[in-house]
Amino acid sequence: MGTYLFYFLIYPGFLFAAVVGAFLSWFDRKITARVQFRKGPPVLQPFYDFFKLLLVKETILPARGSKGVFLTAPVMAVFGATMAGVFILLPLLGITSGFRGDLIVIFYLLTIPSLTYVLGALASGNPLAAVGGSREMKLIMSYEFTFLLVMAGIIIKSDQSIDLYRIIQMQQEGAPFIGSASGVILFIVALFCLQAKLALVPFDMPEAETEISDGIFIEYSGTPYAMIKLSKYMLLFILPAFVIAILLNGVRLQGIGILWALLKLVAVVLLLTLIRNTNPRVKIRQAIRFFFVWMNLLAVIAIALAYFGL
Amino acid sequence: MDFKTFCFKKSLWLFHFGGASCNNCDIEILDCLTPRYDVERFGMVLVGSVRHADVLLVNGSINKKDKPRLLEIYEQAPKPVLVVAIGACGCTGGIFAEGDTFAGPVDQIIPVDAYIPGCPPKPEAILAGIVKLLGKN
Numbered sequence: 001m002g003t004y005l006f007y008f009l010i011y012p013g014f015l016f017a018a019v020v021g022a023f024l025s026w027f028d029r030k031i032t033a034r035v036q037f038r039k040g041p042p043v044l045q046p047f048y049d050f051f052k053l054l055l056v057k058e059t060i061l062p063a064r065g066s067k068g069v070f071l072t073a074p075v076m077a078v079f080g081a082t083m084a085g086v087f088i089l090l091p092l093l094g095i096t097s098g099f100r101g102d103l104i105v106i107f108y109l110l111t112i113p114s115l116t117y118v119l120g121a122l123a124s125g126n127p128l129a130a131v132g133g134s135r136e137m138k139l140i141m142s143y144e145f146t147f148l149l150v151m152a153g154i155i156i157k158s159d160q161s162i163d164l165y166r167i168i169q170m171q172q173e174g175a176p177f178i179g180s181a182s183g184v185i186l187f188i189v190a191l192f193c194l195q196a197k198l199a200l201v202p203f204d205m206p207e208a209e210t211e212i213s214d215g216i217f218i219e220y221s222g223t224p225y226a227m228i229k230l231s232k233y234m235l236l237f238i239l240p241a242f243v244i245a246i247l248l249n250g251v252r253l254q255g256i257g258i259l260w261a262l263l264k265l266v267a268v269v270l271l272l273t274l275i276r277n278t279n280p281r282v283k284i285r286q287a288i289r290f291f292f293v294w295m296n297l298l299a300v301i302a303i304a305l306a307y308f309g310l
Numbered sequence: 311m312d313f314k315t316f317c318f319k320k321s322l323w324l325f326h327f328g329g330a331s332c333n334n335c336d337i338e339i340l341d342c343l344t345p346r347y348d349v350e351r352f353g354m355v356l357v358g359s360v361r362h363a364d365v366l367l368v369n370g371s372i373n374k375k376d377k378p379r380l381l382e383i384y385e386q387a388p389k390p391v392l393v394v395a396i397g398a399c400g401c402t403g404g405i406f407a408e409g410d411t412f413a414g415p416v417d418q419i420i421p422v423d424a425y426i427p428g429c430p431p432k433p434e435a436i437l438a439g440i441v442k443l444l445g446k447n
Contacts, residue, residue: 040350040351049321052320056318056390058389060388209357213359214358218361221388222388
């Protein structure tokens, strides 16, 4: 019992994911600033933002709208991110949970934060939040199927295993999955799914700041917004960690392996940040077409290649 | 300085309210976010929703149509919120001070924490105003 609580609340779970995620969020902002020839924020900026929202700012509730759902949604988002983080990070850090079907559970847990954002946005009763919520719903529907196809490709590549620990073990004994043609295609598709899941720029139409004023988060202030920021930080860590686990060989936490683990994490986040900085925001229709037609096609090709062992 | 004030001062999010402005101050405010001046060094970002704002940047003369809107925006912002009046029109009314539609400078409508005069103020002047705002209390 004590060990499980430690897993959930401190080491691979809540606290660890939040702190690493906050530093990655700083890295993302710093790289963005450097790309635009700016200096960028100080290292502890995400912590200042979080504690300011949590401790200093007033929480305003919407006059019309469901206050209970509005306040519960951010807590559920943090809960979903924590649970997904524990299920991803335990096998990644070499602690087997002894659970044989965790890939499927991770897939469901990773949708919880996006779904709760939609719930919170619709509960706020703001028309712009409703626009953002409906866009987020369409975005979820378009990328989830592609994400499922990526997982199907991974399952075929790992001899029908749906155990994340086993998948990482297989890659560490043999070659990493990205070292094959199907692996490269799956990595590209997974990267775009991550971009949409994190709502980074080509797919940031749910919160489009310049267009619908932060959309789904428009009514949030104070502590609930701090919770949303926290879940965003955690997702920025656990989603790249998930891609590292399923495609990039996992990590080995001894000697030079720690450096490799850090490099892989930073490289994946760097790729996401560079995509974010070199693309304009697309319309929701274009995003749906992008995932339904092109990314699904690529994923199906990768699955066919993986079926023939390429 | 205790922990709360420290975090607040390190992460001021800006919300831009333009009154009946001639757009000169708007452009100078945007200049502060560009690579040359870059206020994100101090943790400041421009936010889209007033619910996330810590600082209201008000510029332009406030006429009779702007006044209720400015009041509503101020009430919608979560407290504590700082107000900065930018430009001659924001501080005093400037050349519009005696006009028929003028509804008073910003500080007669909402409490103002810092004044940055100029027509328009240079980005350096806006940065100096921000530094003074951070040094306050």
